[in-house]
């Protein structure tokens with residue numbers, strides 16, 4: 001066979017309380033090839049990979065590596081068989097450096113005693129070169145953007161020379177240029193005989209990179225074949241049992257008065273440069289403004305300035321023409337701003353609270369009359385959002401940590417919408433959510449805009465910015481480098497503007 005099977009699951013079943021996450025699955029993982037996994041949020045993709053990587057164990061069924069039946073109780077045991085995984089959600093230590101994060105589990109020792117920091121640093125430097133990133137081994141991971149952290153996660157798995165490498169949505173925070181780089185690395189690994197599992201909701205990406213495809217639906221494998229001849233329609237049919245759901249038809253609606261204005265917003269970095277450099281913009285009621293740019297262009301930082309995360313930021317903000325003098329995030333939410341952050345797991349959710357509690361965390365006032373919380377009203381609002389956002393849950397009282405990655409994203413979006421904002425700031429709104437849910441989120445965005453909400457969203461996805469925005473701003477190096485309306489915007493013009501004044505070093509601080 002062209003691509004020998006390196007690992008297989010037979011009759012694999014995984015049961016969580018209240019959920020059958022994987023049901024009687026047969027899966028073959030081919031070496032020297034890219035095996036892609038696709039399915040709606042909560043279909044069981046991450047679960048199937050977690051049992052292979054030793055994070056979870058099957059309730060029933062068997063796993064084979066070659067002819068040997070195996071059970072992995074820990075990721076270390078799986079690693080001994082050459083299995084590595086990059087998790088969907090980031091698992092880095094923000095207060096350690098890039099090099100420390102990459103080698104945390106397997107400190108490179110010299111003479112078995114002290115850790116050879118220099119060797120780690122050199123190895124990290126080589127990995128970053130391979131990934132074509134200007135990230136310094138001594139940078140603190142907490143200072144990096146989500147996309148860069150994702151690159152570090154990938155580097156971490158490369159450092160360990162896995163024979164089977166699982167990438168669970170590695171590109172959800174990467175823009176086109178970084179995806180290209182990752183794909184080149186994947187081609188190299190493939191020719192070295194590594195078996196790669198690749199999970200993504202970007203269907204075109206899957207078709208481009210995959211050699212084999214497996215589709216999951218409600219824990220059941222509904223399709224498995226070689227990628228030859230597979231198109232988007234085939235995937236969607238197997239994913240949701242019908243052909244492509246229509247993307248939102250545009251509802252044309254008139255804009256109102258200006259709802260939000262930023263004047264000369266700037267934010268310095270601790271290294272001396274400017275992360276946000278004199279940004280001014282204006283937004284009308286009902287308008288959707290897309291901000292496109294490459295990783296490190298300052299887009300997320302601008303949204304963070306607007307919501308009040310950086311008290312030291314310069315410039316003025318106005319809501320409905322009135323100066324926004326509140327400095328705190330809570331104060332600004334009260335004035336009608338809401339932010340859906342990029343790093344939803346760490347910024348957006350309290351993992352130990354229930355789904356309901358997370359959703360209503362920012363909008364508790366709404367449910368309070370006098371001093372009494374109306375639990376009934378809270379519950380019905382939550383139920384309404386669960387339905388609207390198609391969140392797949394056993395019960396809203398379960399911990400939010402029991403949700404699949406994509407469904408957690410939807411909880412964060414619901415949470416922001418529940419505060420009833422005038423201006424919604426969204427950082428990568430479709431990150432990690434499946435094609436059906438994405439259409440739903442876009443539809444909700446359009447509908448809210450039609451009701452008068454002003455929306456500013458940041459995306460690395462060209463198609464997304466083109467199809468969703470009434471107006472598009474491009475940022476590069478902290479500055480606005482282009483402005484287009486719906487009619488005049490072209491892919492080429494946006495890409496060109498996103499590269500203006502682009503020097504790769506400004507994203508990162510110099511090592512101390």
Ligand SMILES: Nc1ncnc2c1ncn2[C@@H]1O[C@H](COP(=O)(O)OP(=O)(O)OP(=O)(O)O)[C@@H](O)[C@H]1O
Nearest residue numbers: 016021041042043044045046047402403404405406
């Ligand atoms: N620790 C857990 N406790 C209870 N239920 C869980 C747990 N982890 C996952 N589940 C449930 O198992 C099902 C499958 O989840 P999984 O994370 O495998 O989905 P997924 O296909 O990776 O989805 P996504 O695209 O959103 O990442 C979901 O219904 C999820 O709620």
Ligand SMILES: [Mg+2]
Nearest residue numbers: 046088404405
């Ligand atoms: Mg998942």
